[in-house]
Amino acid sequence: xxxxxxxxxxxxxxxxxxxxxxxxxxxxxxxxxxxxxxxxxxxxxxxxxxxxxxxxxxxxxxxxxxxxxxxxxxxxxxxxxxxxxxxxxxxxxxxxxxxxxxxxxxxxxxxxxxxxxxxxxxxxxxxxxxxxxxxx
Numbered sequence: 001x002x003x004x005x006x007x008x009x010x011x012x013x014x015x016x017x018x019x020x021x022x023x024x025x026x027x028x029x030x031x032x033x034x035x036x037x038x039x040x041x042x043x044x045x046x047x048x049x050x051x052x053x054x055x056x057x058x059x060x061x062x063x064x065x066x067x068x069x070x071x072x073x074x075x076x077x078x079x080x081x082x083x084x085x086x087x088x089x090x091x092x093x094x095x096x097x098x099x100x101x102x103x104x105x106x107x108x109x110x111x112x113x114x115x116x117x118x119x120x121x122x123x124x125x126x127x128x129x130x131x132x133x134x135x136x
Contacts, residue, residue, distance in 0.1 A: 015064040016122050019056055027052040057082055065130035081129050089117040 027048035034044035061067050061078065069075070093113040100109045 012064055012066075012126060013122065016060065016125070019059040019064050020118065023052045023056045023059075026055060053086065060125055061130055065125060065132075067130040067132050069132065078129055085121065085124065085129075089113075089121070092117065 030048040030051055031044045034047055035041065039047070057079070093110070096113045096116075097106060097109050100112075104112075
């Protein structure tokens with residue numbers, strides 16, 4: 001069992017999914033707590049979004065893809081790329097929702113969008129954003 005855990009934890013995909021799943025839970029907790037403290041829905045979701053974005057960026061970089069580079073010449077382009085990717089994912093999600101709103105429930109459409117964006121995010125994070133060069 002210990003060997004199986006070691007094999008799974010060695011997989012960037014498993015770590016990526018764990019970080020994403022934990023971010024989702026954290027975002028939901030933030031929404032619930034913020035609303036219990038009197039925040040309106042928009043503020044609660046906005047707060048959870050930004051906390052989730054920062055949380056996932058840091059953990060995807062350092063934990064999922066084990067990219068330890070912190071020099072500003074590496075970090076700044078990574079941050080800008082992730083911001084651009086978030087904007088693209090948002091646009092794609094809105095487009096897909098508009099396209100399918102009369103065919104599928106919005107929760108299903110959102111789930112499809114999350115699935116699609118999760119796949120291409122993993123690919124881009126692994127091959128472009130957090131791809132550490134091989135040192136000879």
